Amino acid sequence: MAENAIGQSVVRREGREKVTGQAKYVDDLSFPGMIFGATVRSSVPRGRIRTISFEGTIPWNEFVIVTAKDVPGKNIVALIEHDQPYLADGMVNHPEEAIVLLAHPDKYLLEEARRHVRIEIDPLPAIFTIEDSLAQKEIVWGKDNVQKSFLIETGNMKDAWTNGHVVVEGAYETGAQEQLYIEPQGMIAVANPADGVTVRGSLQCPFYIHKALIELFALPPEKIRVIQTETGGGFGGKEEYPTIIAGHAALLAWKSGRPVKIIYDRAEDMVATTKRHPSRTKIKTAVDKQGKLTAMNIDFVIDGGAYVTLSPVVLSRGTLHSFGPYACPNVKITSKAVATNTPPHGAFRGFGAPQSLFAIERHMDRVARKVGLSPDEFRRRNFLSDGKTMPTGQIVRDGVDLSALLDRALELSHFHDKRRRFARENTTSAIKKGMGLATFMHGAGFTGSGEAYLASIVAIEATKEGIVRVLTSSTEIGQGKNTVFAQIVAETLRIPIDRIEVTMPDTAIVPNSGPTVASRTAMVVGGLVAEAAKNLKELLKKKDIHFPVKVTAQYQQPKDISFDDKTYRGDAYGTYAWAVYVAEVSVDTVTYEAHVDDFVAVQEIGKVLNPTLASGQIEGGVAQAIGMVLYEKVEWKEGRMVNGQMTNYIMPTSVDVPPIRVFFEGVPYRHSPTGAKGIGELPMDGPAPAILNAIEDAIGVSINKIPCLPEDILEAMERSRA
Amino acid sequence: MITPKNLDEALTLLADRAAGWKPCAGGTDLMVLFEAGKLNHTKFVNIAALTELHGIEERSDAIEIKALTTYTDILKHATIQREFPSLVTAAALTGAVAIQNRGTIGGNIVNASPAADSPPALLAYDAQVELISVKGVRRLAYADFHKGYKQMDLQPGELLKSVLLPRTHAELHHYYRKVGTRRAQAISKVCFCGVVEREDRIKNIRIALGSVAPIPLRARRTETFLIGKQLSSKIIDEAKKIIDQEISPIDDIRSTAKYRRRVTQNLLEEFLCGTGSTN
Numbered sequence A: 001m002a003e004n005a006i007g008q009s010v011v012r013r014e015g016r017e018k019v020t021g022q023a024k025y026v027d028d029l030s031f032p033g034m035i036f037g038a039t040v041r042s043s044v045p046r047g048r049i050r051t052i053s054f055e056g057t058i059p060w061n062e063f064v065i066v067t068a069k070d071v072p073g074k075n076i077v078a079l080i081e082h083d084q085p086y087l088a089d090g091m092v093n094h095p096e097e098a099i100v101l102l103a104h105p106d107k108y109l110l111e112e113a114r115r116h117v118r119i120e121i122d123p124l125p126a127i128f129t130i131e132d133s134l135a136q137k138e139i140v141w142g143k144d145n146v147q148k149s150f151l152i153e154t155g156n157m158k159d160a161w162t163n164g165h166v167v168v169e170g171a172y173e174t175g176a177q178e179q180l181y182i183e184p185q186g187m188i189a190v191a192n193p194a195d196g197v198t199v200r201g202s203l204q205c206p207f208y209i210h211k212a213l214i215e216l217f218a219l220p221p222e223k224i225r226v227i228q229t230e231t232g233g234g235f236g237g238k239e240e241y242p243t244i245i246a247g248h249a250a251l252l253a254w255k256s257g258r259p260v261k262i263i264y265d266r267a268e269d270m271v272a273t274t275k276r277h278p279s280r281t282k283i284k285t286a287v288d289k290q291g292k293l294t295a296m297n298i299d300f301v302i303d304g305g306a307y308v309t310l311s312p313v314v315l316s317r318g319t320l321h322s323f324g325p326y327a328c329p330n331v332k333i334t335s336k337a338v339a340t341n342t343p344p345h346g347a348f349r350g351f352g353a354p355q356s357l358f359a360i361e362r363h364m365d366r367v368a369r370k371v372g373l374s375p376d377e378f379r380r381r382n383f384l385s386d387g388k389t390m391p392t393g394q395i396v397r398d399g400v401d402l403s404a405l406l407d408r409a410l411e412l413s414h415f416h417d418k419r420r421r422f423a424r425e426n427t428t429s430a431i432k433k434g435m436g437l438a439t440f441m442h443g444a445g446f447t448g449s450g451e452a453y454l455a456s457i458v459a460i461e462a463t464k465e466g467i468v469r470v471l472t473s474s475t476e477i478g479q480g481k482n483t484v485f486a487q488i489v490a491e492t493l494r495i496p497i498d499r500i501e502v503t504m505p506d507t508a509i510v511p512n513s514g515p516t517v518a519s520r521t522a523m524v525v526g527g528l529v530a531e532a533a534k535n536l537k538e539l540l541k542k543k544d545i546h547f548p549v550k551v552t553a554q555y556q557q558p559k560d561i562s563f564d565d566k567t568y569r570g571d572a573y574g575t576y577a578w579a580v581y582v583a584e585v586s587v588d589t590v591t592y593e594a595h596v597d598d599f600v601a602v603q604e605i606g607k608v609l610n611p612t613l614a615s616g617q618i619e620g621g622v623a624q625a626i627g628m629v630l631y632e633k634v635e636w637k638e639g640r641m642v643n644g645q646m647t648n649y650i651m652p653t654s655v656d657v658p659p660i661r662v663f664f665e666g667v668p669y670r671h672s673p674t675g676a677k678g679i680g681e682l683p684m685d686g687p688a689p690a691i692l693n694a695i696e697d698a699i700g701v702s703i704n705k706i707p708c709l710p711e712d713i714l715e716a717m718e719r720s721r722a
Numbered sequence B: 001m002i003t004p005k006n007l008d009e010a011l012t013l014l015a016d017r018a019a020g021w022k023p024c025a026g027g028t029d030l031m032v033l034f035e036a037g038k039l040n041h042t043k044f045v046n047i048a049a050l051t052e053l054h055g056i057e058e059r060s061d062a063i064e065i066k067a068l069t070t071y072t073d074i075l076k077h078a079t080i081q082r083e084f085p086s087l088v089t090a091a092a093l094t095g096a097v098a099i100q101n102r103g104t105i106g107g108n109i110v111n112a113s114p115a116a117d118s119p120p121a122l123l124a125y126d127a128q129v130e131l132i133s134v135k136g137v138r139r140l141a142y143a144d145f146h147k148g149y150k151q152m153d154l155q156p157g158e159l160l161k162s163v164l165l166p167r168t169h170a171e172l173h174h175y176y177r178k179v180g181t182r183r184a185q186a187i188s189k190v191c192f193c194g195v196v197e198r199e200d201r202i203k204n205i206r207i208a209l210g211s212v213a214p215i216p217l218r219a220r221r222t223e224t225f226l227i228g229k230q231l232s233s234k235i236i237d238e239a240k241k242i243i244d245q246e247i248s249p250i251d252d253i254r255s256t257a258k259y260r261r262r263v264t265q266n267l268l269e270e271f272l273c274g275t276g277s278t279n
C-alpha cells in the first residue's frame, strides 16, 4: 500500500490510454444525427454591423443559422463583468468576434458556406496598444478604457528618495503568448426545451460553463449539464474560452434540435481564443548604502483586449507578485487592465505573475549592477523571510529560507565559477556565454478571499463492492490530478490504489470543487479529498452501514488567514511556493541566436506528492517559459494574429530546450492536510528574467522586453553600440 | 490521385495537357497546402513508387541522385558524406526525422521555395539537373533552373529526373549553415553554403544562399571578386559589401530584411575566416 501512497511516483492513471491512442477526445465522439457547427467572425477590429447576407450558390435552406436574435436568454458570457456577448449584436469590438453561427451535416460544405456569409461592417477607429489605450486615443471600453485598477501602498513614499540612495528606473514589456495545448478546443452540445442543455468537451472549469449557460438559455441550473471529455492540455486556455464554444454549440443544437459539434482547427484556435496578456511595467527603486531596498514604485499595466473576461483577476495576481520576494518599507503599486480591440486576453499559466515578476527580476539585476553587488548578494540582502512583512501587510509564515535555496542553486549551477570563466572566454569567442538568475514566489490557490468565497466541496463514495469513488469538478488536463487524488485517498484509507476511481467531472454528478486553475487542485481540492477520505474512514468504523455511502468535505478558511478585498491588505495567498532559478545561456554573435544551455530550478513547494509528476510540471513550465522568452512571438496586424500557424509561431522543440535540472525542498504547508502547495504555475515565472539576465551577462546588453528573438537581439546590440 | 505502373505511363499522363495532371512525390509540401485549403489543383499523379526515379548512382565524374531520393537516403550515403558534406548537413537540418524519411530532393527543388535548404548546397556544388518527358531527356545547369519566384525552366509534362553532382579531386573547404527559426522543424531565415579551394590565394569559390532572394541564389559577383584574392580583413569587408548588394531579402512573418542582410554578411565572414589563416 505504501508504494501507492503520497510521496511515490505512481504512474499517470490515464497515461497508457493516451499514449496508445485509446483515449477519446471530443472530436472522437459522435452522436446519432449529429451535425457540425462553424463560426463566422468579424472582419474588422471595431465597427457597427450594417448587413448580414448569405451569398453564393450555397443551399442555405439546408443550414442552421444562428445570430444574436436567436438567443433564448441573455446574450452575455456571464463571468466577472457582463460585457461580452455570445454573438455580436450591432457592435463588434475585435477582429475575431463571433457574429453568425452555421451548422450542417457536411463539414466541407459548411466551410464553403462560412466563406460566403457576407457581413458588412461600418468600421470605427480602433486601438491596439497599451499606450494608446492609456492615452485614451479612442475610448473603446467603458468611460476610460480601464477595465480594472488596483492601488497598494505602504510606508511613506515621500521621504524614501532621499539623497545618498541609488535610484534606478526601468520599463519592462512582455508580449502575448499562445497556450498551444496539443488538442484544439471543441464541444458537442445536445439541447432542447424538454431536456435542457448538455455540453461535453475539452475544458478546465465545468461550473464556469454551467453558470454561463444558465444565463444564456434562461434555464434552471438542473437543466444544464456540463461534462468533461478527455482533455489534451489547457494551460489556462481552456479556463474561460470553452464557455463560448459550449454556448455556440448549444445555440445551434437548440435551434436545430440535433447534436452539434464545433471543433476549432489549429488556425482558428490560435487566432480566436485567448492568449497571455501583454504587459508593461515601470519600476523605480531606491537602495541605501547597505544595499537594502528603501522604496519601490511600481506601475503595472496589462492589455485586457476587447472584453473584461478574467483580466481583473489576472491583474490582481500580477499586482500581488510585482514586488517579488523582497522586503521593502516604502512601496506604492498602481496597476491597470486596459481595453484594446484585440480578442480578449485570458488565463495562461502564471496568470499575470510571469509578467510582473519578469519586470522586478530584470530590474533587480540592473540595480545590483548599479550598486556594485553581485546579483545574488543584492537579492540576499533584501529577501523576505519568516516574520517579515510584504507590501500587502502579509507576514510570511511559510518557514521559507530563500538564502538557503539561493545557495543550493548557485552551487548546483556553478554560478560564480562559470561567470568568471565565461567573462574570460567571451573576449575571444563569437559565442558569448552568460549566467543569470531569478528569485521569486508564486501564491498558491485563489487570490485573496477567493477560496473562502468559492467554498469548494468534494465528495467520496464507497460501494458495497469495495470501490471508492472520488467526486470533484477538478479536471484532468495532463497535470496528473487523477493520479494524485487517488494517491491521497490510498494513503488515508490504506487501500490499494486500483480500488479508487476518480470520476470524470460531470456537473450532474460531482459537487462544485471549483475550477482547475491557480495551482489549487493538489493543494486545496487535494486537501479536501484527504479530509473527505478521513470522514469516510470514521464512518466505516460504525456498525450498520448501508452501501453505497457518501461523505463530503467543504473548504473552511483557516482562522489565521484573512484578506480585505477593498483595501487589498492582508494575506493575499495562504501560502507561496518559493524558487531560485539559474539559466546558462549562449548568444551566437554571428546569428544573434540565444540558446539556453543549462537550467537549474530549485524550489520549495511543500510536500511533494508525486515526484515524477512534480518534476514534469517544473520541466514543462520551464520549457513553456523558454518559448515565451526566446521563440514565441505573436505577430499582430490590426488586432489580429497573423502568424496563427505552428510553422510561423515558433514553439521550441526538444532540441531547443536544455536539460532542466529540478530540485525540491519541502516545508509542508500547515493548512493543507497533505502538506502540499501549488506548483503548476510557479515554473512559468522565473525563466524569463533568468534568461534575459544571463543574456546581459553574456553580451553586456540590457534587454527589457520579451519575447526576445534573434532579430531583437541584433537591434539591441546595435542600439547599445550606438 | 492516380498511381501509374511505370515512368512511361506517368510521362504519358503528364503529357496530356488538357487532362491537367500534376506530380506528387513525398507529398510533404503538397499536403501542407491541402490541409490549409490552399491547394487548388485536384488531379495528381502519384510518382512516389516509380523505381526509375529512385536511387543514387556513382559514376567516375559525377554522383547521380534520382529525384525520389529522400533526405534519409542522402544522410546514409557514404560517398555523399565524404565528397558533398554540405548536402548531408542540409538533409540533416531539413524538418525532422519524419520529413527526412518522406520528403524528396526532387520535391524540394520543384516546390521552388526560396527558403528550401538543399538548393544552396546543390548550387555550391555546381549541380546539373536532368528533366524527362515523353519527348526525352534534357540536362541543364541547376544554376539556370530557377528563373523567378516559383518560376522554373520546367515544361508542362516534364518531370525532374535527377540531380548530378560533379566530383573533383581538389582539396575543398565546405561550409553550410542554416539559420532557422529554431533547431528543428524550422523554415530558414538565411541559409548559406560555401565551397572554396584555396592555396595561398583563393583558387575557386562558390557561394549560394537561401531565403534572401526570390530564388535560391548563387552569389556570382562575390565569387568573382574573391577569386585570386589573398584573404585579409579588408578583402572580407569588401566581399561583405558586394554580397549585400547581390541579395534582396524582404521583411516577412519570419524575419526582417535587416536581419537577413546582417547575418548573410556575418556568415560570409565566418565562412571565409574558417578557410585558413587571414592576414
Ligand SMILES: Cc1cc2nc3c(=O)[nH]c(=O)nc-3n(C[C@H](O)[C@H](O)[C@H](O)COP(=O)(O)OP(=O)(O)OC[C@H]3O[C@@H](n4cnc5c(N)ncnc54)[C@H](O)[C@@H]3O)c2cc1C
Pocket (backbone or CB within 6 Å): B022, B023, B024, B025, B026, B027, B028, B029, B030, B031, B032, B067, B068, B093, B094, B095, B096, B099, B102, B103, B104, B105, B106, B107, B108, B109, B110, B111, B115, B116, B117, B118, B158, B159, B160, B161, B185, B186, B187
Ligand atoms: C513539417 C515540415 C518540415 C519541413 N522542413 C523543411 C526544411 O527544413 N527544409 C526544406 O527545404 N523543406 C522542408 N519542408 C518542405 C518539404 O518537406 C520539402 O520541400 C520536400 O523535399 C518536398 O518533397 P516531396 O517529395 O514531399 O514534395 P511534394 O509535396 O510531393 O511535391 C512538391 C512539389 O514538387 C512537385 N514535384 C515533386 N516531385 C517532382 C518531380 N520529380 N518532378 C517534377 N515535379 C515534382 C510537385 O508537383 C509539387 O508541386 C518541410 C515540410 C514539412 C511538412
